[in-house]
Amino acid sequence: MSHWIIAPIVLPAVVAPFILMVIRYHRDLQRVFSVASVVALNLIALVLLTQTMDGTISVYELGNWPAPFGIVLVLDRLSAMMVLLTTLLALAVVLYAIGSGWDTRGRHFHALFQFQLMGILGAFLTGDAFNLFVFFEVLLIASYGLMIHGGGATRLRAGVQYVVYNLLGSTLFLFALGTLYSVTGTLNMADLAVRVAELPADDTALLRVGAVLLLLVFAIKAAVLPLHFWLPASYANAPMPVAALFAIMTKVGAYAILRMYTLVFGPDVAVTEGLIGDWLLPAALLTLAAGSIGILGARELGRLVAFSAIASMGTLLIAISLFTPQAAAAALYYTIHSTLTAALLFLVADLVLERRGGRLTPTPPMPQSGLIAALFFAGAIAMAGMPPLSGFVGKLLVMDAARANSQVWTIWAVILTTSLITIVGMARAGSILFWKSHDRSVLPPEAMTDEDDGTPVAPDLAPEPVPGLAFVPVFALLVALVVLTVLAGPVMRYTEATAAQLFAPADYIETVLKRPGS
């Protein structure tokens, strides 16, 4: 039993209290430890990824209790990939937060950041449904703190909405878990899969309720259309580097859907037949449409990026809801792409917000406008799915995977139309932000303050350019997108192997429950 598996959870869990208690008044030390911890997490994630390369599934039994009785952590290809994606994103975000000085605008940024990482990584690694709930709570409670980092009336009010909505989601999660437990008598995911398959066909009413409740919970996390209301206000009002980290949180929902509905309620389980295909697919199409229309209608940059995150979740969920190995492979590729792109756009949005405010109206030109414009348009191209960046490859893969589906024309029409709307929306925002800027003397002075919270906006605050460190992670994310495009072949081979592993859950179940015959 290798102890590497639990390292991504233990390391931030140790570093965060250390930062909080021992070095809480040493800003530089906090930064050093936070970055060191994230770098170490990246190395651990790489080690874990190489362990899963040959398709082995490793199980870590906490306290050495065997599987259905104790809590297990399970490392397979999907978990390893998501862990690495999270740590890469975290590295970019923590560097940006330091470079832009965001971590000094409130207290305990780094401690909360580490707790947040602990929750996300734990959610990706756990093999127990109740443990998944606990890690959801860990990542949520840290995210509440990060969401209101820096304060301000608007942000706090958005924070209240965010907390209330997510508390409701948690309650729903508990109801779902209780229902599942009362039917199956277990909460270990592998054991659940065995029990669900064994259940007599005429005794499944409660199980269906549980499955639907669980899908609802994950849909809240993933911001699927009727349940997406929390996202635009929260992400647009959160500090932008935090919103960039939150780009992985919607993916936690998508991951949980993919995990539970391939492992426990798999394609051949009669109980939940049609739940994914008939219900999730239309919702995903609507999510994509709403997201792209939101991009077109947004009057503020943070909101625009938040809606583009919703749109990319739509595309991702379309791929998941097709529910075939090929589509799952495309979904995983798109997950990597969409996380990096959303984070890139949020960071670029922060660069803009710091200089001129987020309102999409013409203002005087801002410093470093050309550089930021180039970054914004690169991000917009990736988000809209135009060549040459990885969004194009991702959307192509999703559309190719949809060919076997009976609703292929609807799916293609929605994806292509929304791509066009996204391009128009992004072009509109970009041209207002970067090309319609005009001389300072034209504008009356009252237009220089942000009406939302009454604080003076960037042109008064930061005429001098921020230090170059803030640009490093932004460029790093862009380079990551380019690498993802160039290495699309190897990445696809990995995601295809991952999807194959997901759709053959017997291995997973046998490894976790230690049954012979694997």
Added chain:
Amino acid sequence: MEILLASAVGILTASGIYLILRQRTFPVIIGLSLLSYAVNLFLFATGRLALNQPPILSKYADASYTDPLPQALVLTAIVISFGMTAVVVMIALSSYLAARDDHIDMAGNGGDDA
């Protein structure tokens, strides 16, 4: 017994949902607390109702026992919901102090949540 517990869960959930749909933060927080009580009772009942029975196996006699796992789950859920309630109270308070307004929606703020 069953009808008592079921109606308790039902009434708590219904009043919780009603309160969550109110406009101001205080009733919403009370509603969330009621919902978390409801879910705790519900979780407790998922191990089946049993009166006056120990949650452990006895190796001396073939005595019946009650399922210990839901009790552990409820304990975790209580701790988490307690902490979460404290957090939401603090955030709601500071939001009220900063904005001088305890409405839960953000209307009049360009709140165009599609």
